[in-house]
Amino acid sequence: MHRYLARRLIQVVPVLIGVSLVVFFLMRVSGDLAALLLPEDATAEEIEALRQALGLDRPIYVQYAYFLRDALRGDFGRSFRFNLPALPLVVERLPATLELAAAGMALAVVIAIPAGIIGALRQNSLVDLGVTSLAVLGRAMPNFWVGIMLILVFAVILGWLPVSGREGPANLVLPAVTLGTGAAAVATRLMRSSMLEVLRLEYVRTARAKGLPERVVVYKHALRNALLPVVTVLGLQTAGLLGGAIITEQVFSWPGMGRLMIQALYGRDMAVVQAGVFVFALVVIAANLAVDVIYTLIDPRIQYEARR
């Protein structure tokens, strides 16, 4: 297990270099930074002066070499917008995003697993139809729209919850529901179909034939296997949740990494975009690794050491 983890960690390095290359060059080709930083009526001379001052007149490979050298030391440059080092800015915002993503994920799990099981156990019943319909609806509604509707109903009309910001637990509810809806919908459908599949397997039939109560058959024997694909998908959804957090944070003024990145992109704050993508990449890699580890806990047949 340890050797497997070490190997996986080493594999992270080329991935990060690849990410840095893509981000660096995409940011450079997406616009002239000096012109974007200055007002619309800046003269050609003023744009040229700023370009030189920022070193943007140097060949792009030279700029990349400097960037890589500094990035290895954890220095992603300074944010133009905040005039502060970029990496601490991004790291400072990570807890808010992780809090939101974790709450969204927890909500997804808490809704999806029971709903999926109930749908499977009562296949083709009205309850099943209800679960499936809600799952389709949850998937079909865009985050952005869900967020605005939740604000309208629960904050503006009913006045139960605050509209935006991050002041206390109350502020977390609407963004977490917004973010968790999509993931819950996917996981519910998957949980349902996976459970249906497992319930038809022979070992389940054997368990029932042994006279075990249905509750034990479902929760002790079937659930564990049925969870495997759900865990995989939820792991993959982590990246989706972080992506969704960008929109959700914007709607709810949640001061996380997503908003930082959006503002950095609008303002062509390259250092922050680069540092942010790096941190995002690390979080996604860590989530995927965590899924692999969780596999071993759920399914004892998976032994990474034994595979070697």
Next chain:
Amino acid sequence: MQASRRTALFLSLLAAVAGLTVAGCQRPAPEAQAPGPPPVKRLVVAQGTDIRGWDIHNHNHTGTEAVHMNVFDYLVYRNDQGEFEPGLAERWELIDPVTWRFYLRRGVKFHNGDEFTAEDVKWTLERVATDKELVEWGAYRQIKEVVIVDSHTVDIVTHAPQPVLLNRLSRIGSGMLPSRYLQEVGWDGFARQPVGTGPFKVKQWLKDDRLILEAFEDHWRGRPWLDELVFRAIPEDSTRVAELLTGGVDVAVNVPPEDWDRVRRAPGVRLEVAMSNRVMLLEVRQHPEYATSDPRVRAAVEYAIDNQAIVDTLIGGAGVPTRTRVTPGNFGANPALYNTYLYDPERARSLLAEAGFAGGGPSITLQGPRGRYLKDAEVTEMIAGMLEAVGFRVKLELFEWSAYSDMRTANTHGDLHLIGYGNSLFDADLAFNSLQCDQRTAQQRYGYCNPEVSEMIAKAQVEMDRDVRRELYHRIAEIIAEDRPQIFLFQVANAYGIREGVRFSPRLDEMLPMFDVRTGP
């Protein structure tokens, strides 16, 4: 055993989510209700963006300056009528055409207790006037040096006569910085604890969430009425409006036209629409290879456009048609060219016929940004429709802002393109400067050179007699309106949602000075 562990995990997760929901569904406790100390006099203002840090010289963002001016003081203030008032300078005088003497207010303290002196003026202004890396360098490079006469008197020496020096000293980047403190803590330290002489000092900044300022007891104008001033960054328009309607904020900046009725109908809030200093316009190619090099074609473009229809149908009436970029409130504004437009499609058709396009045409390219200004893509599309209605064959192109900006910088744009220009100097100088024959912008972007205009602009830039300058600018605006290197569309208005009882009125310069703002019945 494993099953029970799983069940326990599941139950605890469920409990956590349920707890969160229950906790969340309680209305936040109203603040400052405890008996005893008087309630905190707080004002919450919501803007679409957060401030861009604390380096006052390294941004050109109006929303940031609107906040900064509560923390930093200028030497000279422009009031809401556009007149100059003493700030940190009690008075000033022109010593010779390139030397302005400023007499500084005594006894002014920075938030950290340092005394404000001539050293701070020299350090602040010479930094922005000499460091090309700073975004605001272009607006201050006219300053040659600051000479300290005594601890509270300075001479600001300019490279050439500067009739707009007071304008330059009362805008973005004009706040006075604490030189000693900055040299001690550096910019990183300053970013952690910014210090100015302004009426409010920084208590806490939660980036992209809120900036909390508190009253500065020792401000030279006296203590501000408010105890606490909070600026929240709420980028989503509908969320910002929802916060206003639910009492989360007292002032919401930039309420979009589609929400105006909602705000007007809501109890306890009012909507105020105020003109901004931004003018939307088309920039026009006059290089010989473009159809718009023919003055009759350019005139036909202007006659084809119904400015008022654009304002009424697309931006909810929040604009005023104009034929000049220098609108009222800016020095040199020519009133004859404001609140007027030339829409006459028949005239446009006959001009095109005169230019040899009786059978249709010419073919022109019209470009516009998408998402930079209010309804920018729609405005461009509507103009394209109006041009086609009089016979132009229009190739319409819309771009995301960075691609659009690149196109303008690289001068690869077509016959006409849409842009919105502000005027942070509040002077015609900024509007006309780039139209001089020797300016690269005039040569490359417009292909425009009118020696008479050039000469008048150059003269006005160093003319110290205000009446003479004003006359020059009136005449320049008239010629520009006829030469059409730019065809002007409308001046843009901004709408503010304001809680009843908040005594604040929006300003033309979009600043948010809150020193003497009061709330309550």
